Amino acid sequence: MAAGRILALVDCNTFYASCEKVFVPSLRNRAVVVLSNNDGCVIARSAEAKAMGIPMGKPAFECHELFRRHDVAVFSSNYTLYGDLSARVMKTLARFTPNLEIYSIDEAFLDLTGMPGDVAGYSRHIRETVVRWTGIPVSIGLGPTKTLAKVANKLAKKDPALEGVLDFGTCPDPDALLERVNVEDVWGIGRRYAAMLERHGVTNARQFRDLPRDFVRKRMTVGGLHTLLELRGIPCIDLETIAPAKKSVAASRSFGKPVVHIEEMREALAVYVTRAAERMRAGRLVANGVTVWVQTNTFIAGEPQYANSAFGALPMATAHTAEILTVALQVLDRIFRKGYRYKKAGVMLSGLESFGCRQLSLLEPATLANPKGERLMAVLDKTNARWGRDTLRFAACGIKQDWKMKQAMRSPHYTTSWLELPVVKT
DNA sequence: TCTGGGGTCCTAGGACCC
DNA sequence: TCTGGGGTCCTAGGACCC
Numbered sequence: 039m040a041a042g043r044i045l046a047l048v049d050c051n052t053f054y055a056s057c058e059k060v061f062v063p064s065l066r067n068r069a070v071v072v073l074s075n076n077d078g079c080v081i082a083r084s085a086e087a088k089a090m091g092i093p094m095g096k097p098a099f100e101c102h103e104l105f106r107r108h109d110v111a112v113f114s115s116n117y118t119l120y121g122d123l124s125a126r127v128m129k130t131l132a133r134f135t136p137n138l139e140i141y142s143i144d145e146a147f148l149d150l151t152g153m154p155g156d157v158a159g160y161s162r163h164i165r166e167t168v169v170r171w172t173g174i175p176v177s178i179g180l181g182p183t184k185t186l187a188k189v190a191n192k193l194a195k196k197d198p199a200l201e202g203v204l205d206f207g208t209c210p211d212p213d214a215l216l217e218r219v220n221v222e223d224v225w226g227i228g229r230r231y232a233a234m235l236e237r238h239g240v241t242n243a244r245q246f247r248d249l250p251r252d253f254v255r256k257r258m259t260v261g262g263l264h265t266l267l268e269l270r271g272i273p274c275i276d277l278e279t280i281a282p283a284k285k286s287v288a289a290s291r292s293f294g295k296p297v298v299h300i301e302e303m304r305e306a307l308a309v310y311v312t313r314a315a316e317r318m319r320a321g322r323l324v325a326n327g328v329t330v331w332v333q334t335n336t337f338i339a340g341e342p343q344y345a346n347s348a349f350g351a352l353p354m355a356t357a358h359t360a361e362i363l364t365v366a367l368q369v370l371d372r373i374f375r376k377g378y379r380y381k382k383a384g385v386m387l388s389g390l391e392s393f394g395c396r397q398l399s400l401l402e403p404a405t406l407a408n409p410k411g412e413r414l415m416a417v418l419d420k421t422n423a424r425w426g427r428d429t430l431r432f433a434a435c436g437i438k439q440d441w442k443m444k445q446a447m448r449s450p451h452y453t454t455s456w457l458e459l460p461v462v463k464t
Numbered sequence: 465t466c467t468g469g470g471g472t473c474c475t476a477g478g479a480c481c482c
Numbered sequence: 483t484c485t486g487g488g489g490t491c492c493t494a495g496g497a498c499c500c
C-alpha cells in the first residue's frame with residue numbers, strides 16, 4: 039500500500055433535485071422532489087423536502103396531500119437533463135486530477151495523493167469551482183480508502199458546520215466518527231446484512247470495523263471482508279480510472295396501463311430493443327444473445343400472477359435493431375401467455391463484444407455479415423442525434439403507444455434540445 | 465387508479481469430462 | 483460395472499450499488 043494515499047469522494051447533493059433547480063431560480067429555496075419513471079415513487083428530495091419528512095421511495099400517490107400542503111415542486115424524472123449535467127460536473131472534476139473514477143451519475147472518486155498543501159483546502163476549492171461552473175452543489179469526503187472516503191462524505195453532508203468537506207485521515211478521533219455512522223449506511227452493507235449484524239449487536243460502523251475477520255468472511259463473503267479491511271484503513275478496492283467493459287445492456291419499463299394483447303407487448307419490446315441497441319452502438323459493442331422477460335403487477339393481491347423470461351441466441355453478434363428485434367419477438371412468442379394483465383417487460387443483451395473484434399460466422403460470413411444494415415444504423419443514429427430521439431424509428435414500435443409510461447411533470451431538456459433552451463428575460 | 469431502472473459480483477449446485 | 487477425485491462450465495439465486 040502506498041503510504042499516505044488520499045482518496046476523495048465527490049458526491050452531488052440531492053443530485054436530481056439540484057438539476058431541476060439549476061435553470062429555475064424560483065425553485066432556489068423551495069422543496070423539490072423527483073419521481074421515478076412512470077411517476078411511481080419519490081427517488082430524490084431537495085434538502086427542504088427532506089426536512090418536511092418526505093421519505094425516499096414512498097409511492098407518489100400516497101404523498102399528494104403532503105405535496106399540496108407544503109407547496110412542493112414535483113417533477114417526473116428527466117434523465118436526459120441529469121445525464122448532461124452529470125457530464126459537465128465530471129468534466130469540471132477532471133481538471134483537478136487525471137486520476138478520476140466516475141463511479142455513478144452523481145459520484146466520482148479522485149486520487150489526491152501527493153497534492154501539495156492542505157488537501158481539505160484544495161477540496162473546498164474544487165467544491166466552489168463545481169458549483170460556480172455547473173450550478174450543482176457537491177460534498178467531498180477524504181480518506182485513505184474508498185470506503186472511508188464514503189464514510190467521510192456521508193458525515194460531511196450531515197453536519198453543516200463542516201461546509202461540505204471532511205477529511206477522515208486527519209480527524210483527531212476516528213472512532214467517534216465511525217460511531218456516528220449506522221452500519222447500514224456503510225458502503226457495501228445493505229438491508230439484509232444490516233439486519234443480520236443487528237442480531238449480533240452490531241449497529242454502527244465502529245462496531246463492525248472491530249468484528250473478527252473470520253466472522254465477516256463467513257457470513258458476508260469476500261466483499262464483506264473487503265469492507266471490513268477498508269474501514270481499518272487497508273485498501274482493497276482499487277480506483278478504476280478506465281471504465282471496465284460492459285457485460286450486458288438492459289432496457290425495461292413499467293407500463294402506464296396494463297398490457298393485455300401481444301400486439302402491444304411487441305410494440306413495447308421494439309422500443310426497448312431500440313433503446314438497448316442504441317446504447318450498444320454508442321459504445322461500439324455487439325451482442326450475441328437477447329433475454330426477454332415479462333411480468334404482471336405483483337402489487338395487486340388476488341390478480342392472477344405470471345412472470346417468465348427466456349433467452350435467444352443471435353445468429354451473429356450484432357447491434358442492428360432489426361436483427362435483434364427479430365429474435366426478441368420469437369422469444370416473446372415462447373413466453374407470452376394470454377389472459378394476464380402485464381405490468382412490466384424488458385430485454386437484456388448479453389455476450390457483449392467490441393464491434394472491432396467480433397467473432398464472424400465460420401459457415402456463412404457472406405450471408406450473415408450485413409454492411410448495408412450497419413450503414414442504415416449509422417444514418418439512423420446520426421439523424422436522431424441531429425433532430426431528436428425517434429425522429430427515425432422502426433414501425434414495429436407503434437404509433438399510439440398507449441402502454442407508454444407516465445411522465446406528466448417532466449421538465450424541459452434545457453441543455454440538449456434546441457427547442458427547449460431556457461429563456462432569459464431581462 | 466397510482467409502487468423505478470440499470471448494473472455487478474459471489475456462491476452453491478448440477479452437468480459433464482478425464 | 484463400480485469407485486473416487488479433481489477440474490471446468492453454466493445457471494440460479496442472493497447480495498449489493500446508484
